Amino acid sequence: MMRFLRLISCMILFWLAPGILAAQSLLPGLYNSTDSLGLYSIDIEINSSHFSGLLLLKKMNDSTIRLVMNSEMGPKLVDLELMPSGFRVLYAFPKLNNRRTLRILYEDFGALAGIFARNRCTKVETRQDTTDYSYVAGKKMKVIYSTGGSSQKISSGRLEEGKGARALFCYVFTPGSDQVSSMKLEHQQFRMIISLTRI
Amino acid sequence: MIKHYNCLLFVLLFSWLAPAGAQNYTPVKNLVAFKSLFSSKSAAINSLKSDFVQEKSISMLENKIISEGSFIYRKSNRLRLEYRKPYTFLFIMDNDRVTIKNSQQTSSVSASSNKLYKMISQLTINCVTGNVLNSKEFDVDVFENARAYFLVLKPRQNMLKSLFDRINIFISKNDFTVDRLELMETSGDKTTLVFTDKKINIPVDDEVFKVN
Numbered sequence: 458m459m460r461f462l463r464l465i466s467c468m469i470l471f472w473l474a475p476g477i478l479a480a481q482s483l484l485p486g487l488y489n490s491t492d493s494l495g496l497y498s499i500d501i502e503i504n505s506s507h508f509s510g511l512l513l514l515k516k517m518n519d520s521t522i523r524l525v526m527n528s529e530m531g532p533k534l535v536d537l538e539l540m541p542s543g544f545r546v547l548y549a550f551p552k553l554n555n556r557r558t559l560r561i562l563y564e565d566f567g568a569l570a571g572i573f574a575r576n577r578c579t580k581v582e583t584r585q586d587t588t589d590y591s592y593v594a595g596k597k598m599k600v601i602y603s604t605g606g607s608s609q610k611i612s613s614g615r616l617e618e619g620k621g622a623r624a625l626f627c628y629v630f631t632p633g634s635d636q637v638s639s640m641k642l643e644h645q646q647f648r649m650i651i652s653l654t655r656i
Numbered sequence: 657m658i659k660h661y662n663c664l665l666f667v668l669l670f671s672w673l674a675p676a677g678a679q680n681y682t683p684v685k686n687l688v689a690f691k692s693l694f695s696s697k698s699a700a701i702n703s704l705k706s707d708f709v710q711e712k713s714i715s716m717l718e719n720k721i722i723s724e725g726s727f728i729y730r731k732s733n734r735l736r737l738e739y740r741k742p743y744t745f746l747f748i749m750d751n752d753r754v755t756i757k758n759s760q761q762t763s764s765v766s767a768s769s770n771k772l773y774k775m776i777s778q779l780t781i782n783c784v785t786g787n788v789l790n791s792k793e794f795d796v797d798v799f800e801n802a803r804a805y806f807l808v809l810k811p812r813q814n815m816l817k818s819l820f821d822r823i824n825i826f827i828s829k830n831d832f833t834v835d836r837l838e839l840m841e842t843s844g845d846k847t848t849l850v851f852t853d854k855k856i857n858i859p860v861d862d863e864v865f866k867v868n
Contacts, residue, residue: 496721498743500760507763509745509756515716523716529723529745529758530737530776531839531847532819533714548843551818552771652760656742 497653499526504648510534512653514570522570539567541575565651568600568616569626569640610635621645681799681806690798690805691789697832698786704729704833706854713846727851729784730860735777749777750865757867771815783825783834794823803829818842831856
């Protein structure tokens, strides 16, 4: 019985591994980089409000990314640990400290930082010169990373909830390098745009 | 028992030596006289221009994030903070109007609609004008040594308490301007602003508080 279970496990791994490994090796910047620390200037537009500051993303271990958002002039606003299956709040400025806001930040930055690629790759789909890699990003949420053109780097992606796109995002790389120089995420169901530029 | 006694003695000795040895500050004896002196000296400052270096220490980072820029204040409620390195960021407060410009865009809001900006800009202006001593938002302890006053601000309000454990302000005895500002956050992180090349009461044009 045990041998049979081991055999089944090996077969499942053998079947899943190529897709997972293919996608992970292509994920940009933070996720695979040896220099996993990223300091960005951040700009968030929500409806008519505007916020700017500094964002620090640091890979703590294979399954945890720490996110710290500061205002330029001083205090820390948000400090989260992003994990493939959830997040932990280490600090949140009172105005931001509600479950819905923090959940949105987790999903958006989790998608940008690539933390959901630690979850199971559910689908790999190739069309012409683009390949899409789908990962679970929550109960009803999935994140899809797409390679762009001949570079075969992940250059864009989308967060999908049910059948609709909730947010679209893209990466810009430093020329001749695998390092992400900027990222942008735009929500599709309400006005919220996150722009990150590496410092 | 002797071991515990030694430990206690060591802790007491260390806690007594540390602040005294590091700064040599002693409490200001006549607080009323100090407040009066500080208010009158600050009232004489119509404008202030300086450079600054900001050091941000974040617990998860080994290195500090160091940024540089310039600071311009003009009576009574105008402030321009411009970060030039390693990122560009401009903060202008012109009475109740706050304008922010970064590498991406420019936005303008009422200071009263953004609590965080209002708090930081008001705190900065209060430090320059001396109003910080009469602030209802902080309990203030004042210390001094031969060269400077050292103000320790402990927040009273809940919102401020959630952000800051305390704020340290070092004021020069020469000109009664702020030399150094330390924002000690509840999380253990710290932001230090050191002001250099200060110029007092030089003409500051209206254009300085506008964004091109």
